[in-house]
Amino acid sequence: MLPFDILEYQERLEKTKSKMNEKGIEVLLITDPANMNYLTGYDAWSFYVHQMVAIVIDEPQPFWLGRFQDANGAKATTWIYDGNVIAYPDYYVHSDTYHPMDFIGEILSQIGQGNRNVGVEMDNYYFSAKALERLKRAMPNATFKDGDLLVNHVRIVKSDQEIEYMNRAAVIADQAMFRGIDSIRAGVRECDVAATIYYYLISGTEEYGGGYPSIVPLLPSGKNSGIPHLTWTDRKYQEGDMALVELAGCYQRYHVPLARTVSIGQPSEKMNSLTSIVVEGVNEVLEAAKPGLTCGDLEEVWRKSIGRYGIEKEARLGYSVGLGYPPDWGEHTASIRKGDPTILKPNMTFHLIPALWFENYGIEITETFKITDKGSETFTKYPRELTVKHPYIFNQHEGEIS
Amino acid sequence: MLPFDILEYQERLEKTKSKMNEKGIEVLLITDPANMNYLTGYDAWSFYVHQMVAIVIDEPQPFWLGRFQDANGAKATTWIYDGNVIAYPDYYVHSDTYHPMDFIGEILSQIGQGNRNVGVEMDNYYFSAKALERLKRAMPNATFKDGDLLVNHVRIVKSDQEIEYMNRAAVIADQAMFRGIDSIRAGVRECDVAATIYYYLISGTEEYGGGYPSIVPLLPSGKNSGIPHLTWTDRKYQEGDMALVELAGCYQRYHVPLARTVSIGQPSEKMNSLTSIVVEGVNEVLEAAKPGLTCGDLEEVWRKSIGRYGIEKEARLGYSVGLGYPPDWGEHTASIRKGDPTILKPNMTFHLIPALWFENYGIEITETFKITDKGSETFTKYPRELTVKHPYIFNQHEGEIS
The missing domain is CATH 3.40.350.10 (Creatinase/prolidase N-terminal domain)
Structure with a gap:
C-alpha cells in the first residue's frame, strides 16, 4: 500500500x-x-x-x-x-x-x-x-x-515521485474546474456546483481516483464574492454575478490548488481591467521565478507589476504547497511575501494566489507551479483568464448531472 | 444569513x-x-x-x-x-x-x-x-x-430548530447512503462510490442543499474492512467483499451520521449472525433510552445484550453529536460508555455506533437518535440490516452516474 x-x-x-x-x-x-x-x-x-x-x-x-x-x-x-x-x-x-x-x-x-x-x-x-x-x-x-x-x-523540496503525484492532482483539478464552471449558470444553486466539483475531484480519471482535498471547494458569489473563505450555500447564481471557484485536486494527499473567477453574463469594464492586471502580474511572476531568487523577490515582481496600476495587496501572494490534511493544504513554511528569505530551488512547489479582495467583490486567478532547473512551470492547464458565461452558450448544457 | x-x-x-x-x-x-x-x-x-x-x-x-x-x-x-x-x-x-x-x-x-x-x-x-x-x-x-x-x-441539549436542521441532515444522509450503496458492486472503484456519496451529500434535496460533513465518508472494504478510519482508494470492490459505509448528512453544520455494512454477494454465516447480534443490541439500546437514565446505563444494556453471545466491545458505543467542523462531528462531551454519568434529557442527540472490529473484518450498523419526552427516536429511516448486493440485482443499474 x-x-x-x-x-x-x-x-x-x-x-x-x-x-x-x-x-x-x-x-x-x-x-x-x-x-x-x-x-x-x-x-x-x-x-x-x-x-x-x-x-x-x-x-x-x-x-x-x-x-x-x-x-x-x-x-x-x-x-x-x-x-x-x-x-x-x-x-x-x-x-x-x-x-x-x-x-x-x-x-x-x-x-x-x-x-x-x-x-x-x-x-x-x-x-x-x-x-x-x-x-x-x-x-x-x-x-x-x-x-x-x-x-x-x-x-519543501519535492522528489520526482512527489511531483508525479502532483501532476496527477493537477489533471484532477483541471477536470473538476472544467466541470464545475461548466455547471455554473443563472438559476443553479451553489451547492449543486459544489456537488459536481466534488464528484469529479474524487472520481478522478479512469486511471486513478482522487483523494479528499484538505479544504473544501470555496465558492463565494454575488455580493459575497469579496469574502474568500465562505463555503457554498443554497443560493442560486444570478445573471450579472461574479462567482469564484477555489479548489484543489488531490492525489495520495498531494494537492494542486487552482482558482478561477467566473462572470455570469458580460463582465463590467472594471472586472475586465482587473483581470488584465492580475493575469499580467501572474505572468510576470511565473516568468521571473527561477532557482536562486527568493520568495521575497517574487513578491517584488508582483508588487511592481500591480503598482503600475495603482493597486496594492494586503495579503501574501502565495505559499508552499503539497502534502496536506484538513484543515489546510499549505505547508506553513515559505510564503511569497515581502522579505521572505526562502531561496527557490528546483522541485519547490507553490500556490501563487494573488487574489484581490474588495468590499463586495474579489478576483482570484491562481496557479500552482514548480521551480524547474531554469525557471518555473505550472501544474494545471486551465486558461488563465476570467471565464465569461454567455447565456446562449450555457443554455445548451441543460440536463446534465449538475 | x-x-x-x-x-x-x-x-x-x-x-x-x-x-x-x-x-x-x-x-x-x-x-x-x-x-x-x-x-x-x-x-x-x-x-x-x-x-x-x-x-x-x-x-x-x-x-x-x-x-x-x-x-x-x-x-x-x-x-x-x-x-x-x-x-x-x-x-x-x-x-x-x-x-x-x-x-x-x-x-x-x-x-x-x-x-x-x-x-x-x-x-x-x-x-x-x-x-x-x-x-x-x-x-x-x-x-x-x-x-x-x-x-x-x-x-448538548438541542433546541427544536436545531432538531429541525438535524431532520434535514437525516434526509440527506438517507439519500446519500441509498445512492452510495446502490453504486457498490464488484468491479466498481471505492473512489467512485465516494464521489457518488459526496455528490448527494452536497446537492441535498430540491428544497435544501447539504453542507460538507466534518469527516469524509469512510469506506473500508475487503481485507481492510476491520480498519475503521481508512478513507477510499482506487481499489475495485470484489465479489465476496464486505464493504463499510460511514457518512453523515450535514445541514447548517448539523450532522446526522449513519453507517451500514454491505455484503457483495451472499454473506457468510458468521456475518449474518454478527449482524443479528448487533441489530438486536441496537434495538435494545434504543428501546431502553429515555430521559433520566445515564449514558452509562445505555452501555450496560448493550453490554448485556452482546454478552449473551459471548462478545465484548473495547471501544465506546456512541457519543453526543450535532454541530461540527472538521476534523470531527462528535461533540466531545457525553460518551455512551461504561460509567458515563450524563443524564439523558429530551433533545439530546447521539450517534449510537456499536461497531465491532476484528482483525480483518468489521461490522457497522449505526443510528443517530434523539431523546424524546418518553423514549428515543432515530433520525434516519435506512433499514437497520446488513445490505446484501445480489449480482442479478445490481447488474440492472449499470450506466448510472456512479
Whole structure:
C-alpha cells in the first residue's frame, strides 16, 4: 500500500534526524498528520483523536502511538514494524479524566526517552495546549523544545515521485474546474456546483481516483464574492454575478490548488481591467521565478507589476504547497511575501494566489507551479483568464448531472 | 444569513455566561469553530489560521478576532456589531516571527481584559500549545483557566430548530447512503462510490442543499474492512467483499451520521449472525433510552445484550453529536460508555455506533437518535440490516452516474 519506495521514506527520516541534530532534539513527537504520513505512510482519518509518530534519534524505526482501533491502520499503511505500533485503550478518548498524552508520556518514559530533549510541534492543530501540559506532567524529566515545522521544512523540496503525484492532482483539478464552471449558470444553486466539483475531484480519471482535498471547494458569489473563505450555500447564481471557484485536486494527499473567477453574463469594464492586471502580474511572476531568487523577490515582481496600476495587496501572494490534511493544504513554511528569505530551488512547489479582495467583490486567478532547473512551470492547464458565461452558450448544457 | 433567531443566540450566550460564572471565568476565548458558530453564527473555512470569539462576562456582545481577509465574513455571517470585529494583518499568518496571539493578547489587554480570569479551550484542535504560550506572554497579568468544552456542554441539549436542521441532515444522509450503496458492486472503484456519496451529500434535496460533513465518508472494504478510519482508494470492490459505509448528512453544520455494512454477494454465516447480534443490541439500546437514565446505563444494556453471545466491545458505543467542523462531528462531551454519568434529557442527540472490529473484518450498523419526552427516536429511516448486493440485482443499474 505504500505510495513511495521504502528508500524514499528512509531518506526523509535521515533528513529529519539531521535537522533534529541541528536543533538538539533527541526525540521528535510528530502530530501533524501530513508529517506523520510523509515519514511513515500513515494515512487515515484518525487525527480527531490524539496520536503521533515519534522519531528517536538513535532508533532506526519510528514509533506510531495512537488509539487502539487505529492500530491496524498503522500496521496496514506504514513501513513501521508492528512492534513499534503502540495503542492506548478507548477510555482515553474524549474523557474528562484520562488524557492520551498521559499514556503516551508514560510509554515514552518506559522506553527510555523520559529524560531526553523532546521536540514537539508547538503550533500544530493536532497538538493542543492541554496535550503539552499533560505530556510535561507525564515526562517531568524531559526537556521540551519547539520542533514545529521541522519536518515541514524537509518537505519543501519535492522528489520526482512527489511531483508525479502532483501532476496527477493537477489533471484532477483541471477536470473538476472544467466541470464545475461548466455547471455554473443563472438559476443553479451553489451547492449543486459544489456537488459536481466534488464528484469529479474524487472520481478522478479512469486511471486513478482522487483523494479528499484538505479544504473544501470555496465558492463565494454575488455580493459575497469579496469574502474568500465562505463555503457554498443554497443560493442560486444570478445573471450579472461574479462567482469564484477555489479548489484543489488531490492525489495520495498531494494537492494542486487552482482558482478561477467566473462572470455570469458580460463582465463590467472594471472586472475586465482587473483581470488584465492580475493575469499580467501572474505572468510576470511565473516568468521571473527561477532557482536562486527568493520568495521575497517574487513578491517584488508582483508588487511592481500591480503598482503600475495603482493597486496594492494586503495579503501574501502565495505559499508552499503539497502534502496536506484538513484543515489546510499549505505547508506553513515559505510564503511569497515581502522579505521572505526562502531561496527557490528546483522541485519547490507553490500556490501563487494573488487574489484581490474588495468590499463586495474579489478576483482570484491562481496557479500552482514548480521551480524547474531554469525557471518555473505550472501544474494545471486551465486558461488563465476570467471565464465569461454567455447565456446562449450555457443554455445548451441543460440536463446534465449538475 | 443567520440560521437561528437572534434570541436563540442570546439565550446560548446567557447559558455560556452562567457556566463562566460557575467556573470563575471572566473572559472566555473560544477557538472551536463549532462553538464560535454556535454563539455567533460565524461560518467560514478560516479555522486553518488562528482566530477566536471572545466572550466577556460583562459585555453584551461577543468579539470576533481573526485574520484581516476574514473580517468581512465575520460581519456577513454573525450578529456581532461590526465594531466588535477585530482583525490582524496578514503578516501574522504562518510567520516565524509574528504570531496572531501576540496581536490578540495585546488587543484584549487594550480593551481592559489583561488582568482578568481568562478561560481557554485547552484541548481544542484550534488552540495549539504555542497559542497558549504566546497568549500568556502577551497577557502577563491574566490568570488562565481551562474553559475546554464549556460551550460544548451548553450545546448538548438541542433546541427544536436545531432538531429541525438535524431532520434535514437525516434526509440527506438517507439519500446519500441509498445512492452510495446502490453504486457498490464488484468491479466498481471505492473512489467512485465516494464521489457518488459526496455528490448527494452536497446537492441535498430540491428544497435544501447539504453542507460538507466534518469527516469524509469512510469506506473500508475487503481485507481492510476491520480498519475503521481508512478513507477510499482506487481499489475495485470484489465479489465476496464486505464493504463499510460511514457518512453523515450535514445541514447548517448539523450532522446526522449513519453507517451500514454491505455484503457483495451472499454473506457468510458468521456475518449474518454478527449482524443479528448487533441489530438486536441496537434495538435494545434504543428501546431502553429515555430521559433520566445515564449514558452509562445505555452501555450496560448493550453490554448485556452482546454478552449473551459471548462478545465484548473495547471501544465506546456512541457519543453526543450535532454541530461540527472538521476534523470531527462528535461533540466531545457525553460518551455512551461504561460509567458515563450524563443524564439523558429530551433533545439530546447521539450517534449510537456499536461497531465491532476484528482483525480483518468489521461490522457497522449505526443510528443517530434523539431523546424524546418518553423514549428515543432515530433520525434516519435506512433499514437497520446488513445490505446484501445480489449480482442479478445490481447488474440492472449499470450506466448510472456512479
